[in-house]
Amino acid sequence: MESNISGPASIDEYIANFPAEVQKKLEDLRAVIKAAAPEAQEKIGYQMPTFTLKGNLVHFAAYKNHIGFYPTPSGIQAYREELSVYEGAKGSIRFPIDQPLPFELISKIVKFRVTENLQKAEIKMGKKK
Numbered sequence: 001m002e003s004n005i006s007g008p009a010s011i012d013e014y015i016a017n018f019p020a021e022v023q024k025k026l027e028d029l030r031a032v033i034k035a036a037a038p039e040a041q042e043k044i045g046y047q048m049p050t051f052t053l054k055g056n057l058v059h060f061a062a063y064k065n066h067i068g069f070y071p072t073p074s075g076i077q078a079y080r081e082e083l084s085v086y087e088g089a090k091g092s093i094r095f096p097i098d099q100p101l102p103f104e105l106i107s108k109i110v111k112f113r114v115t116e117n118l119q120k121a122e123i124k125m126g127k128k129k
Helices: 011-016 022-038 071-078 101-126
Strands: 040-044 046-054 056-062 068-071 086-090 092-096
Touching: 011 022, 011 040, 011 046, 011 092, 022 046, 022 056, 022 101, 040 092, 056 101, 071 101
Parallel strands: none
Antiparallel strands: 040 046, 046 056, 056 068, 068 092, 086 092
16 A cells, blocks of 8 residues: 655755755755765655765755754764764764854765775675675
8 A cells, every 4th residue: 555645756856845045055965965976876765865876875854953964873983073063863963054064074974975885885796706
């Protein structure tokens, strides 16, 4: 039985659901991720914007008071000192919606995740030979 409840079909559709000032932040975040991971594919995963490259790379989502960024626990661990000024959990970071996003830091995290995913894929391919 199919559910009638469906989320956005694309990142454009997801972003369009927010007020203009939030849309701008989300579009800027998307552009930073694309620049840091130009080979990544976009999709909606877990009902939020997702970038994939040889597996999940990063996700993001807007909420009432913050923008959630989900670079996996390894992405957070690698930059834990720089991220210590933000609230978060094992695999997530909360950027306050009323403050500028730290695009340089986000770019570094995304590039770290790209390298990590490509290395994992290379190791996996090596084991298949």
